[in-house]
Amino acid sequence: PTKAKTISHFLGKDFEVIASYGHVRDLPKSKLGIDTENNFTPTYIIPIKIRKKVNELKKIAKEAQEIILATDEDREGEAIxxxxxxxxxxxxxxTRMVFHEITKPAIEEALKNPRKINMDLVDAQQGRRILDRLVGYELSPFLWKKVFRGLSAGRVQSPALRLIVEREKEREIFKQEEYFTLSALMQKIEIRQLAEKMKFEADLWKINNKPLPSPGIKNKNEVEKIKxxxxxxxxLITDIKTSQNKKYPLPPFTTSTLQQASWQAFRFPAKKTMFLAQSLYEGKDLGHGPIGLITYMRTDSLNLSSLALKTAKEFLEKTYGAKYALKEPRVFKSKSRLIQEAHEAIRPTDPYLEPDKIQEYLSKDEFKLYHLIWSRFLASQMPEAALERNSLLIETQAKKNSYLFQANF
Structure with a gap:
C-alpha cells in the first residue's frame, strides 16, 4: 500500500493504483499440490485470506479501460x-511496467516502455516454489519418523544446517595451541619532554637475525627471559622504508553486502535491514509528497545507471570540489555469470537528498541505513585514497642476543 501511494503521487487522475498485497495464488497447504507424474505440474489455489482482495481486484479490472501491472522487478514480482x-x-x-526506483522520472519512463511478462522469471519462481514444497513436504515427515517429531527440512535450510554442522565438527577437533608474541613500547631518547606523544609500539621480528617461528614463541619462560x-x-633505527599505497573504495551495496554492513555497523539483523530498506524504497514523505529514497533492495548486481553516475559526479564536484570526483565513472563488474546486469546496485535515488537534510522525515534506524547506502554509493565514485606507509626496523643489543623490532605507521 505504501508503494501504491507513492506511485499514485506521480500519476494523474486518470490512473488508479491498487495494491495486490503480494501473492494472490499459492500451492495448497493440505496436500503436496504438485503432479510428480506429469512434468511436476503445480496446482494453485487462492488462499482464503486473500480471496476478498482478489474479488475486489476483479471488480476494478472489469471497469478499467487498461490494466498495467507494476509489481516488483524480481522473479517474485514477475510471478505475482x-x-x-x-x-x-x-x-x-x-502491459507490464518495471522500474528500479519509485521516483517521478522512473515511473514516467516505465510507462513509456512497457513490456510483456517475462516467462523465464516466472518459470524460475515456480521452480523455486516447487522445490521448496518437494523438499519440505517429502523430507520433513521422514525426519519425524527417523529422528524426532517436529523437525523440518528445507531447500535452503537443510544445506545451511549441514554447513553449520561441518564447521562445528571442525571446531570440535581443533587443537588449541598456546603461543606468545612480544611488543616493545618505545620512545625517542632526545625528546623526553614529549615522551608521551612520541611513544609507539614495535613488534619483535627477529632474534639473532632469525625470524620468530610462526605463529609465535610457544614457551612462556623463553618469552619472560627475553622480556x-x-x-x-x-x-637503534637501522632502516626506514616509506611506500605509497592506494586504497580503492568498495562497490555499492547488493542485498547481501548491505545486510552484512548494517549488522557490522548497527547490529541490525537481516530481517530488520530489509524491512527498513523496503520502507526507504517504497517512499517517504519529505514535505512535498512521498518519494522513493533508494533503488530496489533485492539485487545481486553491481551495475549503476549512466544517469546515476552522471548525477553522482555533478554532486561531488559541486559539494566537495573537482578533485573529489572521478574524470570517468568507476564501473564495477559482478563475478558471477548468473547476475542480472539489467538490475542496479542499491543506491540513493538522488544524491542531493543528503541524509542530514532529510533526517527529520526518517526514523532513527531509517536514517542510519539511508546514510550507510548514500555514503557507500558516493564513495564508490570518489578517487582512491593515497596512503603513506612507513616501516621502521629497530635493533636492540642485549648481553647475549640481538633483537630486531619492526614498527609500521
Whole structure:
C-alpha cells in the first residue's frame, strides 16, 4: 500500500493504483499440490485470506479501460503479475511496467516502455516454489519418523544446517595451541619532554637475525627471559622504508553486502535491514509528497545507471570540489555469470537528498541505513585514497642476543 501511494503521487487522475498485497495464488497447504507424474505440474489455489482482495481486484479490472501491472522487478514480482493475469480472467494480456526506483522520472519512463511478462522469471519462481514444497513436504515427515517429531527440512535450510554442522565438527577437533608474541613500547631518547606523544609500539621480528617461528614463541619462560633481557635497553633505527599505497573504495551495496554492513555497523539483523530498506524504497514523505529514497533492495548486481553516475559526479564536484570526483565513472563488474546486469546496485535515488537534510522525515534506524547506502554509493565514485606507509626496523643489543623490532605507521 505504501508503494501504491507513492506511485499514485506521480500519476494523474486518470490512473488508479491498487495494491495486490503480494501473492494472490499459492500451492495448497493440505496436500503436496504438485503432479510428480506429469512434468511436476503445480496446482494453485487462492488462499482464503486473500480471496476478498482478489474479488475486489476483479471488480476494478472489469471497469478499467487498461490494466498495467507494476509489481516488483524480481522473479517474485514477475510471478505475482503472471498470477494476477490468471485470476482476473482478463480478455487480453495487460502491459507490464518495471522500474528500479519509485521516483517521478522512473515511473514516467516505465510507462513509456512497457513490456510483456517475462516467462523465464516466472518459470524460475515456480521452480523455486516447487522445490521448496518437494523438499519440505517429502523430507520433513521422514525426519519425524527417523529422528524426532517436529523437525523440518528445507531447500535452503537443510544445506545451511549441514554447513553449520561441518564447521562445528571442525571446531570440535581443533587443537588449541598456546603461543606468545612480544611488543616493545618505545620512545625517542632526545625528546623526553614529549615522551608521551612520541611513544609507539614495535613488534619483535627477529632474534639473532632469525625470524620468530610462526605463529609465535610457544614457551612462556623463553618469552619472560627475553622480556627481562630487553627491559630498559635502548635501540637503534637501522632502516626506514616509506611506500605509497592506494586504497580503492568498495562497490555499492547488493542485498547481501548491505545486510552484512548494517549488522557490522548497527547490529541490525537481516530481517530488520530489509524491512527498513523496503520502507526507504517504497517512499517517504519529505514535505512535498512521498518519494522513493533508494533503488530496489533485492539485487545481486553491481551495475549503476549512466544517469546515476552522471548525477553522482555533478554532486561531488559541486559539494566537495573537482578533485573529489572521478574524470570517468568507476564501473564495477559482478563475478558471477548468473547476475542480472539489467538490475542496479542499491543506491540513493538522488544524491542531493543528503541524509542530514532529510533526517527529520526518517526514523532513527531509517536514517542510519539511508546514510550507510548514500555514503557507500558516493564513495564508490570518489578517487582512491593515497596512503603513506612507513616501516621502521629497530635493533636492540642485549648481553647475549640481538633483537630486531619492526614498527609500521
Amino acid at each position: 503479475a503472471w498470477h494476477l493475469i490468471q485470476v482476473l480472467d482478463l480478455k487480453s494480456e495487460p 627481562t633481557e630487553l627491559d630498559g635497553k635502548t635501540g
